[in-house]
Amino acid sequence: MFDPINIEDTQTNINWQFTPLFPKPVSISFVEEECCNMLKEQADSIHWVYDAPNSGSINSGVSASKYVLNQNNHLKEYLLEFCKSGLKILGYDNEIQISTSWFTLTCENGMSREHKHTNSWYSAVLYFDDYDDTSSVISFSEQLQQIHVEPSINNYMNSCAFKVHPAKGMLLMFPSETMHQVAHGLNSNERRSLAFNMMPKGETGSSDSTFSY
Helix, strand or coil: CCCCCEECCCCCCCCEEECCCCCCCCCCEEECHHHHHHHHHHHCCCEEEECCCCCEEEEEEEEECCCCCHHHHHHHHHHHHHHHHHHHHCCCCCCCEEEEEEEEEEEEEEEECEEEECCCCEEEEEEECCCCCCCEEEEEECCCCCCCCCCCCCCCCCCCCCCCCCCCEEEEEEECEEEEEEECCCCCCCCEEEEEEECCEEEECCCCEEEEC
């Protein structure tokens, strides 16, 4: 049983209890400066693939390698421990592993299509570069209700979209099935970031659904 949120309608003095069901938490924290510096140095020397066919991305690029963190075990272990601390607060006290990792690049007026990450448990985006007000935001979205009524007040109880502006050192972590995209931005400077997917490590699940990753 979870503690509900108590909110009173001030006009009628009627008290309501709200319980957010089945949340998809977007977790935000900030990494150390040294981590950003190492990623900037690595991103300066990689090979980019621009507007890959059928990707739905415009004026964007990704690293040719999808395992960029394998080139720096110290950094990889740092990010693993960092994400483990956030997952522990969410109630998951288990070992994890990074499955894939890649750099992303958004140029002027660039964007990515709305997508989710398959064959993955949790995903993360790390903003290691310098950004400004023109940098594209990342937008999370949820399917609209079958009968959509536009709310007069937007809040966490009725929202179907959530935007985050990039900031140096910011790490976002979210369930991999969460729909998201890089929205259009002016991007007077190239917007670079690191993305990676995570899976549990070792035995997980229960009963006839137990599996060892």
